[in-house]
Amino acid sequence: MSIATRLHEVLNSLPQGVRLVAISKFHPNEAIEEAYREGQRIFGESRAQELKAKHETLPDDIEWHFIGTLQTNKIKYIIPYVAMIHGIDSYKLLVEVNKHAQKAGRVVDCLLQMHIAQEDTKFGFSFDECRNILKDENWQALENVRIRGLMGMASNTDNEEQIKKEFCSLYEFFVELKNTHFASQPTFNELSMGMSDDYPLAIATGSTLIRVGSRIFGQRAGSEVLHPGLA
Template identity: 40%
Template sequence: MITQNLKQTQNNIAEAAKKSGRTSDDILLVAVSKTKPLSALQEAYNVGIRDFGENKVQELCDKYDQLPKDIRWHMIGHLQRNKVKYLIGKVTMIHSVDSLRLAEEISKESVKKDAQTDILLEINCAGEESKFGIRPKDTLALVRQIAVLPNVHIRGLMTVAPLTQTPEENRVYFQLMKKLSVDIAQESVDNVSMDVLSMGMTIDYQTAIEEGSTCVRVGTGIFGTRTVADME
């Protein structure tokens, strides 16, 4: 099932990329593997997936220890400062940086471990009280504060769009994110690039790609609906 789902997902990505004048090579697919057993990740790995996204630090570290070392791990869930030390040196990218204090902790631990850590700033594009993230209007000021920190590199932006009935409803938020990334890029801040725009999940990744996403985070679309057994 995973192999078939993956093929369909990759076809959808290629189709959406074409609509935005790009190819599937321009889009990074992160397989969201939270709560999934090692066997499911291994199956995805066996058919070519190398980028996996996890929401919890402990689960990411456990899987890191047991799966092939050429996997690129992405921390996509909310990150507490006291857990940062466990991730540094293991993750390719942290997608969910939403405060200066968190960035400072990432910088401190990265310096300590002589590591360079790529991060994305998480934007609360719809202003939802239930979600983490920076307000769009506060983003540039935070970018300038984080840019001077050692061993941390802002590579772009991430958002979790609202849970909607149709993906079309989120198009406006994806457009807002794209504009924000372009505006920040035009400021040419040292140690900051906007080459990654992480937006779009199983329900809306095609729409996100049409609006400029360079990285989609797909879980259910690859691994199927999460079950109680997955959580145990």
């Protein structure tokens, strides 16, 4: 089955208001170009160097999302063009993104990564950690980042009830923040959850952005070992 066919299978399953981030990490330009020809414009990468190289060689109207663990010394490479950073998992990282975005004269959209899975291999804020950071209000002085919402990954399990419970908890926390710290900010409206194996459950529990890679592009050798669970 072609990339185009698999892409349309995913797109045709999405309700209005849900967008697809096609996770293109580890895949060559040719694969991205095939999806691009079918109208896909949002792509996700997890390594700064790979993202930089693809940005320089692929169409300018691609909306690049960074979905991996972002090292502070790599931020400067992607800030000039990245559309959204999904994995802000510390206040320090948010400050660093703001610093480089200020230098680049940009405001960069970010999602706070929440730890909702029953796995230590996944990263992110606990709900209480996030509440405490937002309560402090220092983040409001960061004028070159815009917190657009939350991101989370469910446990890697076949137990659909557990996955649904984890997604529901993230959705409820998203609504809590939307009604409190972000009540006056209509741009706080994105909830990134759901990947190739569980995105229908994520959509059913309120996701606005799904991150799908292998279901569209197929598996790449080594990708699941290096960056498990991101697509």
